[in-house]
Amino acid sequence: MRIFDRPGFPNPARIRIVLAEKGLDPLIEFVPVDLIGAEHKQTAFLEKNPSGVVPVLQLDDGTYIAEATAITEYLDNLDGDPKLTGRTPREKAVIHMMQRRAEADLLDAVGNYFHHATPGLGAELQAFKSPEWAGRQEWGHRQRDKALAGMTYFDTVLQNHPFVAGDAFSMADITVFAGLMFADAAGIVIPEDHFALRAWRAKVAELPSVKNRSGQMFVADDLRRLGC
Ligand SMILES: N[C@@H](CCC(=O)N[C@@H](CS)C(=O)NCC(=O)O)C(=O)O
Incomplete structure (x- = not known):
């Protein structure tokens, strides 16, 4: 593959x-x-x-x-044991729901802010980001607010559960983690009082699959190199 x-x-x-x-x-x-x-x-x-x-x-x-x-x-x-996306109908549905919320309300919101209200990935790509749409930047800034609201939502969820979709690490956690990684790069800071979200992030960062994954370079490094 x-x-x-x-x-x-x-x-x-x-x-x-x-x-x-x-x-x-x-x-x-x-x-x-x-x-x-x-x-x-x-x-x-x-x-x-x-x-x-x-x-x-x-x-x-x-x-x-x-x-x-x-x-x-x-x-x-592939191995017949879908631990990340759910083994039972209930697990599958809850993980799918939380994953979708993580994507729409955090990861994609951060991405929209990054691409449409900041220099994004640089000059070569700007032509593909609808620069002619008047008000696009304002929309991009609203996406930042949306991402912050998403952080607040997941902080509330994590006050009551060890992981985003319940008791076990899943695809939904991976999406929230990626959303926060992107938020770092885009300069959106997790609010200080979001203790549950911050603690969950520190815990997930220490998981072997997260800590030892290939491609450790963070987006922030790229941005710094680009001078964004
Ligand atoms: N919904 C897509 C999103 C993929 C995505 O936005 N990828 C980013 C990299 S993190 C990308 O290719 N961005 C380039 C661009 O938007 O021009 C997925 O789940 O794979």
């Missing part, structure tokens, strides 16, 4: 945590994609994923699977 991505970016990091959780790293060939140079917006990449984003998984039969959730579901089910 091959994964087209760029190490250190939040959505690729989700899959690298999954690979470490499932012990699948040895089966993967990583193919780097030049996000800064907008390689993912060119025809060759769009044929793999019309959405023009990474990561993309290529199966040995040539099938391309995009979307971190779909890739996670595929990898999690």
